[in-house]
Amino acid sequence: MVESDRDNFTRCLAGDEAAWRRLIAAHAPLVYAVARKQGLREDQCDDVAQSIFSALARRIGSIRDAQALPAWLITSTKRESWRIRRATMQTDASAPEPAADDHRTMERLESMHQVRRGLDELGGRCKELLTLLFLADGAPDYQQISRTLDIPVGSIGPTRARCLAKLAEILTDRSGS
Amino acid sequence: MDPQHLTDELLTDLALGTLDSSTAERVRATLAHSPDALARFERLRSAIQGLSELRAHAGEFEVSRDRITRLQNLVGTERKQPLSSLMQRAADAVATVVFDSLRTHVPGLRGGTGAARLVHLESESCRITIRCERDSVSEMICVTGEISPPGSHDEVVVRDCTEQTERTIVVDETGFFEFEVAPGTWSLRFQGKHVTPVVIDQLDLES
Numbered sequence: 001m002v003e004s005d006r007d008n009f010t011r012c013l014a015g016d017e018a019a020w021r022r023l024i025a026a027h028a029p030l031v032y033a034v035a036r037k038q039g040l041r042e043d044q045c046d047d048v049a050q051s052i053f054s055a056l057a058r059r060i061g062s063i064r065d066a067q068a069l070p071a072w073l074i075t076s077t078k079r080e081s082w083r084i085r086r087a088t089m090q091t092d093a094s095a096p097e098p099a100a101d102d103h104r105t106m107e108r109l110e111s112m113h114q115v116r117r118g119l120d121e122l123g124g125r126c127k128e129l130l131t132l133l134f135l136a137d138g139a140p141d142y143q144q145i146s147r148t149l150d151i152p153v154g155s156i157g158p159t160r161a162r163c164l165a166k167l168a169e170i171l172t173d174r175s176g177s
Numbered sequence: 178m179d180p181q182h183l184t185d186e187l188l189t190d191l192a193l194g195t196l197d198s199s200t201a202e203r204v205r206a207t208l209a210h211s212p213d214a215l216a217r218f219e220r221l222r223s224a225i226q227g228l229s230e231l232r233a234h235a236g237e238f239e240v241s242r243d244r245i246t247r248l249q250n251l252v253g254t255e256r257k258q259p260l261s262s263l264m265q266r267a268a269d270a271v272a273t274v275v276f277d278s279l280r281t282h283v284p285g286l287r288g289g290t291g292a293a294r295l296v297h298l299e300s301e302s303c304r305i306t307i308r309c310e311r312d313s314v315s316e317m318i319c320v321t322g323e324i325s326p327p328g329s330h331d332e333v334v335v336r337d338c339t340e341q342t343e344r345t346i347v348v349d350e351t352g353f354f355e356f357e358v359a360p361g362t363w364s365l366r367f368q369g370k371h372v373t374p375v376v377i378d379q380l381d382l383e384s
Contacts, residue, residue: 021249029238053252059325115227134228161186168220
C-alpha cells in the first residue's frame with residue numbers, strides 16, 4: 001500500500017513541500033466536484049481551488065486531523081462558491097443553479113472521494129484490478145484483464161475478493177468506525 | 178453451512194449477485210447467525226456500492242494534470258512567500274496597520290471595478306486573511322476573511338473614518354467573517370478571546 005493520507009497530512013504539518021503537492025493532487029478533485037455542484041464555471045472553479053488551498057496552507061494547523069480534512073474542504077469550498085455565485089448572479093442571470101438537495105449531494109461527493117482515496121491508498125495491482133473491474137467503461141472483459149495484469153483468468157475472482165476486502169478495511173479505517 | 182466457510186470470495190459473490198439462488202440462500206442463512214461475518218459482508222457490499230457509484234459519477238471529479246500542476250505551483254509559491262513580498266506586490270494599495278504594537282504598511286484594495294486584493298496579516302497569536310473585492314454592479318466593497326486559529330468570541334469592529342460610525346461583525350466558529358462597505362476610508366479592529374487585538378487603522382478602499 002502507498003502512504004496514507006494520514007501520514008501525508010502529518011508531513012504537511014511539518015512543511016514538507018512534496019507532501020503538499022501530494023495533498024493538493026489528492027484533494028483538488030473533491031474541491032472541483034463541490035464547486036461544480038454549486039453551479040460555477042470551470043474558470044471560477046480554478047479560482048475557488050486556489051483560494052481553498054491557499055487558505056488550507058495557512059490554516060492546516062487548526063484542522064483536527066486528516067480525517068477531518070474532506071469535510072473542511074467541502075464546507076470551505078461551498079462557502080467560497082456561494083460568494084462567487086452571489087457576485088455572478090448580480091451580473092449574469094443565466095448562471096446555472098447549484099445542485100438541489102445540497103446536503104445529500106455533499107455527503108455523496110465525500111463518500112465517492114473516500115473511495116477514490118481508498119483506491120489510491122490501496123495502490124499497486126489491487127488498485128489496477130479493481131479499477132479495471134469496477135470503473136472501466138463497459139462490462140469487464142476477463143480475458144483482457146488477464147492479459148493486462150498478467151494473471152490467470154481463474155485468479156481474478158479470488159484476487160478481486162482479497163482486494164475488495166483490503167479496500168473495505170481502508171474505507172472503514174478512513175471513516176473512523 | 179458453517180460460518181468459517183464464509184470466505185471473502187463467497188461474500189463478494191453474494192454482494193455482486195453472482196451466486197446461484199440456493200447457495201445465496203444458504204449463505205444468507207449462515208450470515209443471520211454470524212454477526213462477525215455479517216459485518217464483513219456489509220463492509221464488502223459498501224465498498225462495491227462505493228465503486229459502482231464512483232463509476233457513475235467519475236466525471237465530476239475529473240481535473241486535468243495541467244490544472245493540478247498549476248495549482249500546486251501557485252499554492253507552493255504562496256506558501257514560500259514572506260509577508261514583506263506580499264506587501265510589495267500591491268504597492269498601489271494604501272493601508273496602515275497597528276500590529277501587536279508594531280506599525281507597518283500592508284496592502285489594501287487596488288482601485289477600479291472588479292479589483293480584488295488579498296491581505297495576509299500574521300501576529301504571534303493569530304493569522305488573518307482579508308479579501309476585498311469591489312462589486313461591479315453595486316460598487317460596494319465586499320470584504321471576506323478568516324482568523325486562524327478561530328476563537329469562540331472573535332469579532333471585527335468596522336469603523337467608517339469619514340462618518341465616524343462603527344458596527345461589529347461577529348466571526349463564526351470556523352473563523353470566517355464577511356461584510357460589505359461603501360468605498361471610502363475604514364479602520365478594522367480584530368479582537369477576541371484568544372486574539373491580541375489587530376488594528377488596520379486606515380484602509381483606503383477608494384481607487
